[in-house]
């Protein structure tokens with residue numbers, strides 16, 4: 001038996017299912033104590049597996065004052081990422097990574113089962129596990145972990161180094177990866193096991209949160225003509241933003257062609273007025289603008305600010321009371337890895353060896369840690385189990401056979417490159 005066959009036969013489906021269920025039962029919602037608990041759990045387990053583990057208790061004060069700090073959207077007093085490594089320096093260094101923070105469950109009544117039970121069920125003949133974080137992305141993390149256990153069981157790493165990592169704070173900006181990069185963690189390639197339905201995702205659109213404050217002049221609704229409705233002033237602004245969205249999505253790069261709006265521009269919240277029979281004197285709208293991979297965050301900001309300024313210039317009231325544009329919250333720059341780069345080629349080979357066909361390759365319309373690793377000089381792609389359509393939703397789930405298939409591809413990749 002060759003090394004690959006030995007390693008594949010060391011994969012253990014039941015152990016993989018159990019690991020994933022255990023991870024789901026730790027409710028590591030972004031910003032809660034369980035976000036650290038899940039990191040400590042994995043660190044302990046990876047030590048038992050014989051890996052050299054480092055617990056990165058992130059120096060939050062230093063990180064938050066860094067000029068490239070990616071932002072946070074929750075209150076944290078502690079944050080931990082974990083790296084676990086094995087091998088030598090006689091070959092390439094591969095980093096396989098997952099984030100173990102999950103988004104809040106939202107409305108509990110929208111779930112048909114306990115979001116943190118980790119129970120396995122059969123739906124339409126498929127073995128699935130329901131729960132917050134199943135798809136995004138504890139299944140990917142569990143697949144990486146199982147692959148490493150199988151490879152180590154057959155002493156499958158001969159030349160080079162494998163590092164696996166669990167990061168926190170991905171959902172609110174990328175704190176956990178940023179902390180690892182600041183701590184000096186690097187590799188020749190990085191694969192993030194985010195849910196891609198086993199496609200290779202080498203590029204991400206970015207996303208920025210904006211806030212618009214429109215001032216009007218409040219007055220009793222019966223004297224409307226002597227006031228200025230901030231809401232009515234906002235309506236043509238919204239139309240202009242929709243036009244901008246169409247323009248920015250008209251001619252996407254080929255990697256993004258499959259999406260109707262790869263760089264969506266959308267208003268998420270609007271607050272205006274304080275009384276039904278008053279003309280609202282103030283409106284605050286918050287939204288999200290996608291960042292194209294061929295532009296910088298600064299360029300995307302300027303494009304939106306220019307449209308708002310142009311609209312204000314042609315309205316006498318708004319010319320005298322310009323709309324305030326602010327950029328609060330998480331900032332995801334776009335990320336772009338060459339489709340001929342090493343991680344893409346490694347994954348194509350491993351996926352093809354396993355499945356007998358080439359994986360799809362496309363860009364994702366949302367941000368991820370990919371852009372942070374790329375900027376640190378580590379070419380990075382996403383590849384993992386789960387359909388991102390079900391991420392962040394009620395009744396989030398992942399297919400356990402697909403999760404096992406991801407583990408098989410990871411085993412092949414590790415043995416192909418380091419065996």
Ligand SMILES: [Zn+2]
Nearest residue numbers: 099136137194
């Ligand atoms: Zn994710």
